[in-house]
């Protein structure tokens with residue numbers, strides 16, 4: 001395999017975590033690996049709600065931390081919640097300086113939205129639902145102008161080199177559909193910022209590139225993975241046959257839209273006192289149950305919004321129009337969709353993984369902030385806080401020179417692209433057996449299917465990465481014999497106080513469990 005040595009810090013990924021880390025590291029030399037043109041392929045650019053931070057004088061980081069702990073259902077690390085919520089404000093101020101055009105009040109304050117399970121209005125936003133796109137636009141502009149950051153587009157990582165227990169390099173291939181022979185790039189430090197895992201599910205809100213590749217890569221190298229079983233399902237993805245499924249944002253329910261089924265019944269009234277505004281996992285399970293019963297759950301905006309829906313929620317209206325639905329005249333079919341992975345590469349407070357030489361930030365990391373259920377808009381916040389902490393830790397621990405020559409990669413043909421049929425089967429299995437409602441037999445079946453799919457292309461690294469992540473999610477879900485937050489077991493419906501701790505699993509342990517089933 002061709003080998004390339006660089007004095008740069010290698011950042012895998014190009015979402016919010018990666019961009020913010022690279023800017024924090026400047027002027028230290030960085031090379032950023034982006035499979036797509038910057039700004040495309042990242043969940044960050046799709047975020048609609050905004051970033052949670054106690055910006056109002058009447059609010060406090062303590063209240064934000066309390067809400068985070070409550071949403072996390074008993075497994076949030078209080079030290080992490082305290083640290084992240086305390087640092088939140090300074091990151092909003094920094095993003096503002098970097099050019100993020102947050103909505104402002106006439107008096108110059110931040111316009112703050114209130115989201116589910118927050119006790120205060122504390123989500124800073126941009127032009128209603130454009131937070132992710134606009135923050136990314138501002139940071140990309142900065143990154144493009146920053147001389148110390150080299151961005152390589154059209155390339156993706158598929159494996160890590162480990163030498164005597166230390167991460168020393170990353171194997172890269174062309175991101176074109178036909179792939180390429182790999183090149184081993186050895187940097188002075190390696191930061192994983194490759195996003196979440198929800199695209200491993202057939203019904204998902206995540207961009208197609210976000211399939212747990214980077215988590216799987218770290219796990220294959222031996223990193224400990226924390227909280228893998230906790231996947232958050234968004235209750236109201238639009239069930240219109242698009243992959244990924246467009247979001248019917250929670251704000252629609254905030255405006256009074258109701259959930260009905262094919263019989264016209266408002267089923268949430270019997271499920272929770274807050275009905276449509278119940279916590280995300282409760283609504284997701286109710287929608288899933290209606291779907292399973294063949295009752296076709298739908299979001300009805302007609303009485304609450306009428307014709308206003310097109311003007312206030314242009315993204316939702318556009319998705320409806322693409323699919324021949326008129327939300328002014330008819331309800332929108334919805335389904336629960338995999339949305340956010342609370343689990344990931346276990347990190348310490350400085351974003352260090354359990355493998356020396358490897359740091360992680362953003363959704364691919366598991367810091368202990370989210371527990372069993374992420375509080376709305378804490379995802380972007382965690383990416384910001386840990387991107388900076390990881391960058392600062394790298395600057396202290398890695399042997400970095402002040403400048404470095406640009407990396408040059410010329411890929412030769414070769415490699416084993418992932419078979420689309422195999423990917424489709426894996427995603428269907430995850431949705432059917434490792435989804436909203438889980439039970440032991442289904443999880444065991446899923447683990448057997450994942451093993452069989454893995455055996456079909458045993459030298460395809462892209463497949464091995466995603467089957468590693470799928471194995472870890474299913475194995476951790478099988479091992480957690482209780483229901484907690486987003487993890488619901490029909491065979492263990494109660495929360496067990498004895499299980500109120502985070503899970504930590506290596507791929508070797510998850511595979512050993514898988515092997516007992518075959």
Ligand SMILES: Cc1cc2nc3c(=O)[nH]c(=O)nc-3n(C[C@H](O)[C@H](O)[C@H](O)COP(=O)(O)OP(=O)(O)OC[C@H]3O[C@@H](n4cnc5c(N)ncnc54)[C@H](O)[C@@H]3O)c2cc1C
Pocket residue numbers: 012013014015016017018033034035036040041042043044045046047048049050051052131132155156157158193194195196205206207209210213214247339340361362363364376377378379380381383
């Ligand atoms: C529709 C939607 C709405 C959301 N709304 C909100 C919200 O309002 N507030 C909030 O806090 N959170 C929200 N989230 C979650 C939030 O957007 C993500 O958690 C966050 O953006 C993750 O940032 P990241 O940098 O870790 O990953 P991403 O932004 O997903 O970036 C990951 C990067 O890694 C790259 N990558 C993937 N695989 C590889 C590989 N093998 N090699 C190299 N690069 C790779 C990708 O191409 C991408 O550039 C939302 C998510 C979605 C999908």
